[in-house]
Amino acid sequence: MKILIVSKGYPTLKYGLYGIFAFDQAKALVKAGHDVIFAAVDMRSIRKWRKWGYESLRSENVNIECINIPCGSLNKNLWEKTTETAMRMLWQRIEKKFGRPDVIHSHFIQEGYIASKVFECEGIPMVITEHYSGMNKGNIDSYLHKLGEYTYSRMDKVLAVSNTLADNIRRSFGVEVVTIPNIVDLEKFNYTEREIKERGFNFISVGNLVPLKNMDGMIRAFVKAFKTTEGVHLYIAGDGPERRKIEGLINDSGMNDRIFLTGYMDRSAIAALMNGCDCFVLASRSETFGVALIEAMAAGLPVISTRSGGPEDFIDEQNGILVPVDDQEKFREAMIFMYENIERYSGEKISKEITRKYSPQSVTGSLLKIYEEV
Numbered sequence: 001m002k003i004l005i006v007s008k009g010y011p012t013l014k015y016g017l018y019g020i021f022a023f024d025q026a027k028a029l030v031k032a033g034h035d036v037i038f039a040a041v042d043m044r045s046i047r048k049w050r051k052w053g054y055e056s057l058r059s060e061n062v063n064i065e066c067i068n069i070p071c072g073s074l075n076k077n078l079w080e081k082t083t084e085t086a087m088r089m090l091w092q093r094i095e096k097k098f099g100r101p102d103v104i105h106s107h108f109i110q111e112g113y114i115a116s117k118v119f120e121c122e123g124i125p126m127v128i129t130e131h132y133s134g135m136n137k138g139n140i141d142s143y144l145h146k147l148g149e150y151t152y153s154r155m156d157k158v159l160a161v162s163n164t165l166a167d168n169i170r171r172s173f174g175v176e177v178v179t180i181p182n183i184v185d186l187e188k189f190n191y192t193e194r195e196i197k198e199r200g201f202n203f204i205s206v207g208n209l210v211p212l213k214n215m216d217g218m219i220r221a222f223v224k225a226f227k228t229t230e231g232v233h234l235y236i237a238g239d240g241p242e243r244r245k246i247e248g249l250i251n252d253s254g255m256n257d258r259i260f261l262t263g264y265m266d267r268s269a270i271a272a273l274m275n276g277c278d279c280f281v282l283a284s285r286s287e288t289f290g291v292a293l294i295e296a297m298a299a300g301l302p303v304i305s306t307r308s309g310g311p312e313d314f315i316d317e318q319n320g321i322l323v324p325v326d327d328q329e330k331f332r333e334a335m336i337f338m339y340e341n342i343e344r345y346s347g348e349k350i351s352k353e354i355t356r357k358y359s360p361q362s363v364t365g366s367l368l369k370i371y372e373e374v
Contacts, residue, residue: 001371002035004094004124006087006106006115009042010064014049016266021131021291022107025183026062028360029367037098038064041086041114043079045072054093065094076143080114087118100124103371108132113147116154125374128152129159129180133212133286136165136309140172148173156374161289162310178370181313183363184294188271191300191351194278200231201339204277204301206270206292207284209240214306214326216242216249218283221331223253225339232258232339234281235273239264267295274299279338284308285325297354300347304334314357319350 007022009015019040026036042050048070055066067086074082105127106115112128119126128151134144152158152175159180160166166177203222207213215236226232236246236259243261250259265273274280280296280303287293289310293303303320305311306327315322321338323330356362 001103001368002037002099002101003029003371004037004039004101004104006104006111007038007040008108008111009040009044010038010059010066012050016264018044021182023062024185024360025105025107025129025363025367027060027185028183028364030061031360032364032368034368035098036062037094037101038062039087039090039094040064040066041083041090042066042068043071043074043083046070047072054090056093063098065090065097083110083114084117087114091118103127103374105129105367105371109135109144109147109151112155113151116151120154125156125371126154127157127159127370127374128155129161130165130169130177131161131182131288133288133309135172136168136286136288138168145172157370159370162287162313164309164312165288179313180366180370181358181363182289182291182294183360183367184291184298184358185267186295186298186355186359188267189274189295189298190271191298191348192275194275194300194347200233201279201342202233202235202277203279203281203335204235204237204274204296205281205283206237206265206296207282209238209242209246211242212285213238214283214285215246217326217328218281218331219246219249219253219259221283221328222259222281222335223255224328225332225335226258227253227255229339234259235262235277236260237262237265237270237273270295271299274301277301278342279304279335281331281335282306282311283331287311290314294354294358297350298358300351302338302342302345302347302350304331304338306331314354319345319353 007019009019026038103125106112158177166179169177222234280301282305287308287310306325321334
């Protein structure tokens with residue numbers, strides 16, 4: 001099957017997480033024996049260094065066709081016109097070079113909106129996977145609602161990466177939605193037996209340093225829980241606009257020797273760090289899925305997460321603890337419980353179960369059924 005995936009961009013060495021959800025899907029589909037073209041109009045700021053204009057390359061056996069327009073923030077109307085024009089130009093090149101695909105699969109509402117405008121009259125089945133947290137609110141922003149009204153009704157199938165997100169789209173837009181989780185590349189995340197006594201107890205969190213991830217709330221809960229307990233550490237892998245605030249909070253806590261901010265790390269480095277840790281923690285205010293949680297569980301770590309949307313689909317009493325959003329006291333209690341009762345959790349069992357459910361092979365099978373159906 002020939003599949004055209006429409007994304008906002010693709011991951012590079014410098015920006016390893018950009019477009020990663022769509023690209024992991026593309027890699028898995030290629031590995032399953034399908035012909036994949038990965039199309040993107042990258043509108044990020046000029047500060048995000050990359051080649052300008054057309055770009056054609058092959059990465060990890062995926063054919064990538066991209067137009068880079070480094071203009072950054074634009075008003076909504078100008079963004080729509082620019083992106084749509086660029087995608088139409090890109091489509092002409094793709095069709096000439098690769099022929100017509102059997103299905104077009106876009107990711108996120110903005111890219112789905114552009115795809116629906118460009119490809120509506122082409123007679124090619126269209127699928128969208130929704131990941132965007134902005135579509136997971138009781139009161140969706142009016143502009144996003146406009147995009148959703150236009151886009152979802154024109155798609156042959158609407159997918160969402162969690163049951164909570166799927167339910168919200170059904171209520172808000174009156175369309176049928178199927179839940180299919182993100183494909184998570186778990187190759188680097190494997191269970192290893194851990195010996196806690198020799199090195200103390202290590203928590204780890206991974207995520208962008210932005211308000212949505214609530215890293216400051218998680219740190220405050222950790223400080224309250226373990227201020228006077230030696231040998232307990234917290235590692236935070238990530239970067240973002242709240243870095244200075246987080247650094248200041250760590251300094252003010254007086255626990256610089258036990259709370260470590262590592263900055264951005266690629267997947268290999270994160271996997272290596274997880275192998276020396278005992279529990280993964282995430283205090284997000286909203287998660288449409290939770291890739292970092294899945295990766296941690298594949299590595300055999302029990303998890304603590306907020307009830308933020310996506311995590312409710314896969315966290316239970318056998319593999320972790322769920323607490324209310326923005327409840328530092330409950331988060332503190334969960335961390336203490338995990339520290340005192342870590343032996344209750346089987347890392348090997350956690351890893352096997354999450355790998356069975358969320359491996360690329362498993363999710364790809366579900367996607368292919370959807371493609372055949374449309």
